Amino acid sequence: MPAHEATMAVLPLAPGAAAIAITGDVTAACEQELMLAHEQATDSGAKLIVLDFAGMEYMNSGGIGMLITLLIRCQRRHQKLVASGLTEHYRQIFELTRLDEAISLHDDMDQALAAL
Amino acid sequence: MDPRSPEQNGQRDIENWAAKVDRLHVADDLRTYGYNIEGRRIAGPMNGFGRLWQRTYTADIGTAATPERVVADWRAHFGDYWPRMGRFHGTISAINPGDVAPLTAVGVTTGIMVLYADDTSFTFLTPEGHMFAALITFSCESSTSGGTIEQIRMLLRSSDPIFEALWPLTRRGEDIFWPRTLKNLAAAHGVHNVTVQEHTECIDRRRLWKNWSNVRYNAGLRTIGHTFTVPFRPHTGKSAN
Numbered sequence: 318m319p320a321h322e323a324t325m326a327v328l329p330l331a332p333g334a335a336a337i338a339i340t341g342d343v344t345a346a347c348e349q350e351l352m353l354a355h356e357q358a359t360d361s362g363a364k365l366i367v368l369d370f371a372g373m374e375y376m377n378s379g380g381i382g383m384l385i386t387l388l389i390r391c392q393r394r395h396q397k398l399v400a401s402g403l404t405e406h407y408r409q410i411f412e413l414t415r416l417d418e419a420i421s422l423h424d425d426m427d428q429a430l431a432a433l
Numbered sequence: 434m435d436p437r438s439p440e441q442n443g444q445r446d447i448e449n450w451a452a453k454v455d456r457l458h459v460a461d462d463l464r465t466y467g468y469n470i471e472g473r474r475i476a477g478p479m480n481g482f483g484r485l486w487q488r489t490y491t492a493d494i495g496t497a498a499t500p501e502r503v504v505a506d507w508r509a510h511f512g513d514y515w516p517r518m519g520r521f522h523g524t525i526s527a528i529n530p531g532d533v534a535p536l537t538a539v540g541v542t543t544g545i546m547v548l549y550a551d552d553t554s555f556t557f558l559t560p561e562g563h564m565f566a567a568l569i570t571f572s573c574e575s576s577t578s579g580g581t582i583e584q585i586r587m588l589l590r591s592s593d594p595i596f597e598a599l600w601p602l603t604r605r606g607e608d609i610f611w612p613r614t615l616k617n618l619a620a621a622h623g624v625h626n627v628t629v630q631e632h633t634e635c636i637d638r639r640r641l642w643k644n645w646s647n648v649r650y651n652a653g654l655r656t657i658g659h660t661f662t663v664p665f666r667p668h669t670g671k672s673a674n
Contacts, residue, residue, distance in 0.1 A: 375446050376446070377446065377449070377549060377551065377554070378548055378549035378554065378556035378568070378570055379554075379570065381548075381556075381568065382568055382570065382586070382588050385477070385478050385479065385485075385568070385588055386487075386588075386636055388479070389485060389636055389637045392637075393637075406447055406450075409452075409453040410450055410453075412453055413450075413451060413452075413453045413454065413475065413548070414475065414477045414548065414558065414568075415474075415475060415476075415477050415479065415480055416477065416479065418479065418480075419479045
């Protein structure tokens with residue numbers, strides 16, 4: 318299956334909140350990009366980080382491992398990590414792996430911002 | 434209705450992932466060994482107790498076989514490549530997403546669930562009570578020189594305070610078990626005396642005290658209990674310890 322390179326764009330949402338918009342294929346190979354995006358969001362003073370999965374096309378189990386590592390980084394910095402835009406398929410994977418107990422899931426960005 | 438295409442909708446990989454389940458269930462023919470899995474929940478790395486480690490074992494087997502071929506073989510004969518200190522009680526068919534399989538390692542009977550599987554990798558999650566709350570990925574990839582690299586990568590925490598106290602021992606056990614597995618897999622493809630590299634990184638030094646009560650599911654204690662109560666249970670014709 319063709320790999321669609323992932324991009325991670327950091328977008329300011331509100332004072333103290335930033336989104337990381339993820340597009341393409343999420344695998345362990347994009348760990349460096351995701352961590353760089355997190356650094357950028359942290360530098361902007363974000364205490365709430367919204368992972369926006371609306372543009373994600375595919376994720377493998379390496380992607381789940383990467384999200385766990387990101388979650389630990391956020392916890393260390395007292396940041397809240399939430400997710401929005403997951404399809405039903407990936408929402409179920411978050412539930413199956415019990416990641417949803419640590420990363421709250423929201424339908425869209427507005428709902429995610431309410432977590433601030 | 435979601436306007437996105439099936440591919441954008443995450444359908445491209447739907448068959449690679451296990452379907453969502455709340456509790457694990459063991460197939461009837463594996464029930465004898467499934468007493469520490471049946472009815473348990475999955476316990477990922479955020480549901481354990483101890484420090485979080487990322488451990489990676491790799492072995493370069495050169496051009497003996499493609500990553501796809503090695504992984505297909507690994508999925509079909511997973512337990513056969515284990516050293517004798519462990520026993521995988523899976524079925525004879527290949528590892529597939531959603532499979533739940535009991536295992537016995539260093540005398541402790543527990544199990545795994547297959548979370549994900551594709552042509553070049555497969556991933557296990559552990560149930561409550563397993564020595565580790567872990568996400569373990571077995572994979573093969575092409576090296577820059579065109580060869581094949583076998584890899585086992587795990588994100589794991591000890592499940593409870595007892596297993597955390599035993600971490601120096603279990604870590605040493607892992608350092609024997611998984612390199613031997615990679616060597617056995619390499620040997621099956623005609624590569625002998627392969628060198629296994631190991632890398633360990635502590636991702637989170639905190640212990641998750643809110644999960645101390647995981648000890649009630651401790652598979653080690655329950656295996657001992659199960660073994661000692663064998664004479665008092667109806668005979669099933671098969672020993673399970």
